[in-house]
Amino acid sequence: MNIKRVCALYFSPTGGTEQIARFAAAELAQRLGAEVEAIDFTRPENREREYRFSSEDLVLVAAPVYAGRVPNKILPDFQSRVFGSGATPAVPLSVFGNRSEDEALRELALLLEGNGFQLAGAAALVCRHAFSQVVGAGRPDEADWAQIREFAGKVAEKLSAGETMPLLDIDRSEIGPYYTPLKVDGTPARFLKAKPQTDQDKCTHCGLCVRACPMGSIDESTMEAAGVCIKCQACVRRCPQGAKYFTDGDFLSHVAMLEQNYSKRAENTWFV
Secondary structure, three states: OOOOEEEEEEOOOOOHHHHHHHHHHHHHHHHHOOEEEEEEOOOHHHHHOOEEOOOOEEEEEEEEOEOOEOOOOOHHHHHHHEEOOOOEEEEEEEEEOOOOOOOHHHHHHHHHHHOOEEEOOEEEEEOOOOOOOOOOOOOOOHHHHHHHHHHHHHHHHHHHOOOOOOOOOOOOOOOOOOOOOEOOOOOEOOOOOOOOEEOOOOOOOOOHHHHHOOOOOEOOOOOOEOOOOOOOOHHHHHOOOOOEEOOOHHHHHHHHHHHHHOOOOOOOEEEO
């Protein structure tokens, strides 16, 4: 295949998915002698556009894992805005917080196949968990970056081998249910309506959280979450004053459960 452009299209509220997508795209572009482009699908205005790619594009589509799936509030945007030509090669990347990719990678892969892409490879990659400072801390690390380089080499070799690609060997059965988050006692954690609180004594009204929120849900006058909150932690991570935090009991118990049970190193998953 004559690939002229490698495009990294990513949804990345806290930056980990973006870092991985950009790194992988740069590695692939170097090997293929192609240009690199990045599309930040995190920004609401960018999710209002339609993106159509040709057979001369290689598209890396990257998203974090929320409740074991592609984030449900963003899934319709991927489905209705991102299209291949029928012969456009793509690489889905699911980024998970050291627990499990569950069904997210398969869901993203099948979505892309249904939208006119041919899968040149796929990967589920570990990053620090958005909810915790310690779950997946330090990931991706040097070993992860080395594995991504090796993966990029295999995908580039596959693309350079010919004009057609064999069907990627992934499970194409029906996608399973969302993961149910648990509390420390093993019962379901119900925090769908939880929203971040704002310490007004610390808040300087700098507006970073307003600009960081992928749902556009933070009121600029109060700095409070007034709309839909997907618990992505973008506002919490980006606040330089530490003024954003969650107080919901079920949410905090779920975080404690993750820290108790998912400290052991999880591994990446690769398909080429």
